[in-house]
Amino acid sequence: MNKNLIKAGVYIILVLLIAGGVTPVITGYNSTHYLKSNLINRYSKLEQKNNSPLGRGWDWLHSYPNYAPNGIPDFDQHQNEWKIILPGKNGVIDSSPIGDDFYNPNENCIVPGPNCHLETYPAGDDYTFWAFSGPAAVANCFWWLDSKNSDQNGTPGDGEDNYPLVKDYGVGDDHLPGNAPLLIENLANTMQTSSKGKTYIQDMKDGISDWFANVNLSNQFTVNISDKPSFNFIKNQIKNNSNVILLLGQYKAIRLVDQNQSDWDTWVDLTNVSPGQLQNFTPTSSKLDTVELLLVGSQQNWTTVEVSIYDTLPNDPNIIPLAVTMKVVNLTLNPEWVQFDFQPSINLIPGKQYIIAVRALDNPPYKIHWCHTLYNSYPNGISWWCIYNYVLEPKINYDFAFKTLYRSNDCIRYCDHYVTCAGVNSEESKIALSDPYFNIQNYLPSYTSYNDPINVSYDPYNVAIGSPSPTLHFKWWLTDYPTNYQEYNIDYTVVEQAVIVNALENIPPVVTITRPVNGIYIADHYIIGFFLPLIIGKITIEAEASDNQTGIKKVEFSINNVLQETVTAPPYNWTWRKSSLGIESIQVTAYDNAGNKATKEMFVVKFF
Secondary structure: OOHHHHHHHHHHHHHHHHHOOOOOOOOOHHHHHHHHHHHHHHHHHHHHHHOOOOOOOEEEOOOEOOOEOOOOOOOOOOOOOOEEEEOOOOOOOOOOOOOOOEEEOOOOEEEOOOOOOOOOOOOOOOEEEEOOHHHHHHHHHHHHHHHHHOOOOOOOOOOOOOOOOOOOOOOOOOOOOOHHHHHHHHHHHHOOHHHHOOOOHHHHHHHHHHHHHHOOOOOOEEEEEEEOOOHHHHHHHHHOOOEEEEEEEEEEEEEEEEEEEOOOOEEEEOOOOOOOEEEEEOOOOOEEEEEEEEEEOOOOOEEEEEEEEEOOOOOOOOOOOOEEEEEEEEOOOOOEEEEEEEEEEEEOOOOOOEEEEEEEOOOOOOOOEEEEEOOOOOOOOOEEEEEEOOEEEEEOOOEEOEEEEEEEEEEEEEEEEEEEEEEEEOOOOEEEEEOOOOOOOOOOOOHHHHHOOOOOOOEEEEEEEOOOOOOOOOOEEEOOOOOEEOOEEOOEEEEEEEEEEEEOOOOOOEEEEEEOOOEEEEOOEEEEOOOOEEEEOOEEEEEEEEOOOOOEEEEEEEEOOEEEEEEOOOOEEEEEOOOOEEEEEEEEEEEEOOOOEEEEEEEEEEEO
């Protein structure tokens, strides 16, 4: 039977149906059913989005009910003495290595060696530093990838291991929580963290590649470094269900001194009554970021010191300070300048008098002392000594040793830190991190609790596009990342680099043509069922496309294999308005983000 006979037959049937009194139905069963299912599908996605642990607008790495029920894990590095020893202010390692620890002269630190456990006790002014954020961040990714590719009906402790990325390292099962620290330690040796004392990003990339090769998975994954990635790039990687590890660079702005009184003859005990010992100052700068105090310790010298800034004399408990900061100090009998930072900056009026109030919060007090002069060294300066709560005795000729400082544009890079991306919020420019050091959102009583992937923190941070300083040439930073990272007070946390782990995915997406269905359509309205799609006038072609691996990139609509329209986001539809007469073919092709495609074809009869 040729096309002309089909056309004639269809035309005759259509005329008979209309002549027989068929009442046009604008919304028949099929179109109503489609509309309802489409709305339900949209509502389900919106509900899932709104019910995310941090509210609306979030896209998360997928959860897998077997071993990653809450998405990417959140393993913690604060266990098993995963530390190194760094030199203090003298710049020299005073400690002597014990066990398999050894001194790394290239890094000027003592590293934990192959067993990954620091056994050396710091001597002199040396201090310990948690150093396994890189291995912990990669372990988050490996555990998640292993869960994704394992039996979805598996359970921790079932003794089954049907995917080789994560193995049992001695606890009886590859997905028991006790296996997580052993995975982290194996990664630390593979990426040379345990021998170098830090994880260099190239060592991380090479270590991941070597790991894939050793478990015969090199043909399933790619690993790449992205230097100075944009937020949009990282956002799209997370949305495509890729694994992303960020290298955060942590910087401190160089402080410039505004007011300075560095003379001293003796010292006085810091009191623990309010508002403390006081010193006034008159700024020339319009902002204050740091106060430095010349302090002395004693034999019992661990003390929390509180520093407040007032714009009037705080001789009344109702007077509120402009800002307050505090710090735990550990000092010797030698006077030492101690910095107290304020976040955010305090805005000042140049030429106006302000007051620094300092007190110890411990009881009993008198463990820390503030150096001062016995004569008027700071012009127009005055100090007050607190006798009782808000009873202040002016010391006209005394001045405490202090400095007020403000941030310059120049920065010093103090340290770096690895985190794993768990989710992204495009609407509010936020990112959620599995952080090996901080667990803020969902704090658990023990770091070992985070070895269980059921427990996650997913700390959210605000993203600022650009750089916090003209001397830092990066594309985005985290405005509210904690400033108290280990031994450092940090001003800026910027995203320097990223490691991207992608599956070499070759599973095509799923695509279906949901409209038209078999039936008669007039002017884009379904009329009545028929043995094939019979279309008079325009028609809206609708499709559904999905991909559980990397997501849908685009959907193409073609007529007779000639591309007509490309749609990059749901709903996937296109209105065919061009006149035609006869049998035509509709092709809908869906592409996923890995480059795989799938096509559905439908033959229709179209008039006009």
